[in-house]
Amino acid sequence: MERAQFREAELLLLKYAKLVGSETVSVQDLFFRVLSEDIVAAENVPHFDRSPYDGYAFRSQDTGGAKDGKTVTLKVIDNIRAGQTSKKKVESGSAVRLMTGAPLPEGADAICRYEDTDFTDETVTIKNEYSPGQNVIRAGESIKKGALLVKKGVRADAAIAGIVSSLGLTDIPVYKRPKAALISTGEEVVDIDVKPPVGMIRNSNRYSLFAALCSIGFDPFFAGHAKDDTKEIADMILSAGEKSDIIVSTGGVSAGDFDLVPDAMKEAGYEIFIKGVEIKPGMACAYGVKEGKLMLALSGNPASSLTNLQCICLPALKKIAGLSDFEHRMIKMELKNGIYKGGKGTRFIRGIFSVEDGKAFFDPPKEQGNVMMGSAASCNAYVCVPEGRSPIEPGETAEGFLL
Numbered sequence: 001m002e003r004a005q006f007r008e009a010e011l012l013l014l015k016y017a018k019l020v021g022s023e024t025v026s027v028q029d030l031f032f033r034v035l036s037e038d039i040v041a042a043e044n045v046p047h048f049d050r051s052p053y054d055g056y057a058f059r060s061q062d063t064g065g066a067k068d069g070k071t072v073t074l075k076v077i078d079n080i081r082a083g084q085t086s087k088k089k090v091e092s093g094s095a096v097r098l099m100t101g102a103p104l105p106e107g108a109d110a111i112c113r114y115e116d117t118d119f120t121d122e123t124v125t126i127k128n129e130y131s132p133g134q135n136v137i138r139a140g141e142s143i144k145k146g147a148l149l150v151k152k153g154v155r156a157d158a159a160i161a162g163i164v165s166s167l168g169l170t171d172i173p174v175y176k177r178p179k180a181a182l183i184s185t186g187e188e189v190v191d192i193d194v195k196p197p198v199g200m201i202r203n204s205n206r207y208s209l210f211a212a213l214c215s216i217g218f219d220p221f222f223a224g225h226a227k228d229d230t231k232e233i234a235d236m237i238l239s240a241g242e243k244s245d246i247i248v249s250t251g252g253v254s255a256g257d258f259d260l261v262p263d264a265m266k267e268a269g270y271e272i273f274i275k276g277v278e279i280k281p282g283m284a285c286a287y288g289v290k291e292g293k294l295m296l297a298l299s300g301n302p303a304s305s306l307t308n309l310q311c312i313c314l315p316a317l318k319k320i321a322g323l324s325d326f327e328h329r330m331i332k333m334e335l336k337n338g339i340y341k342g343g344k345g346t347r348f349i350r351g352i353f354s355v356e357d358g359k360a361f362f363d364p365p366k367e368q369g370n371v372m373m374g375s376a377a378s379c380n381a382y383v384c385v386p387e388g389r390s391p392i393e394p395g396e397t398a399e400g401f402l403l
Helices: 006-016 157-166 204-215 231-244 261-267 303-321
Strands: 002-004 022-027 055-058 072-080 093-097 110-113 117-119 121-126 148-150 170-176 179-185 219-226 246-250 271-277 286-292 295-300 333-334 347-357 359-365 381-387 396-403
Touching: 006 246, 006 271, 006 286, 006 303, 006 347, 055 072, 055 117, 055 381, 121 286, 121 396, 148 157, 148 231, 179 204, 179 231, 204 219, 204 246, 204 303, 231 246, 246 303, 261 271, 261 286, 295 303, 303 347, 303 381, 333 381, 347 396
Parallel strands: 002 271, 072 093, 179 219, 179 246, 246 295, 333 359
Antiparallel strands: 022 170, 055 093, 055 110, 072 121, 117 121, 271 286, 286 295, 333 396, 347 359, 347 381, 381 396
């Protein structure tokens, strides 16, 4: 397909996006991994009734006379802390002193705080009436057995690590980190430790796209830098495809004499289903598939390649990583500064999203273009400017999404 619209390209990429399988990891290695199975509680947490604070446990019916200035004095028969259990049963006229987290003793059904009593080593004086279950943390109050706690397709955070460890789960099923091969092309590109002669540039794409793929949950690696030679590029694609789940290349996808990547993709056996997307920046690209694996051939211009990856390819990449919430969540934002660039197709403007007094704002940098990477620093959102929509004045709203 020649030159797709951005939404059309996004949907086609999603069609070809495939999961790469699952594995198990320890809780210690769970952070940022995507769950491949639902987490269902196999037990209650806590699994016993316990005290929420330091105090006394007793039978609630023994406090029936504690009101209107009258008190009830009970005999203290035991003293337990968290992690201990009392071997004594609470009967009429008795109480057990206990610390925060300690199990509710047999026979007791209510708890009061130290500061609500008068006490000695042998007795405790209760000043109020208590009802059955008052101030008792019941078994399952935090997590109930059988409850669906986390759905698959969610990326694990600190809270999820706490949940699975509280359930005693040691090996957690997660989706594998997809391996992404990065290929650079173009004889005008040198590595970052080389001072480029006039007419040449440093290979910033290799590192910006590496970081972008890591942030999604991929395991990227650099597969090599090919010269402007169709066979060399094709051989590198074939080699990279054997070691990866997806290939991302930069350079060689425009219409010049040395833009050889689409031909190399075909020579390597890839079916190109999109060549070019009606967006700016990032129009030059080619997306192909071979045996269920995608190749994303992006522009050599730094801002163009990153914009294409984040705006068009990101939903498909999230889906490949196993995330269930993979599509862009579009929101309306009020512009702090105007947007005056338009043109054919959709223009993506990166900027800084913020919330002030309950309102969503978008602050676009003053200078943006296909090769202007300086303005990308600290940006956390894009707005989409449809064809014919610009200019958009300060104070007007535009639709976009967060990164």
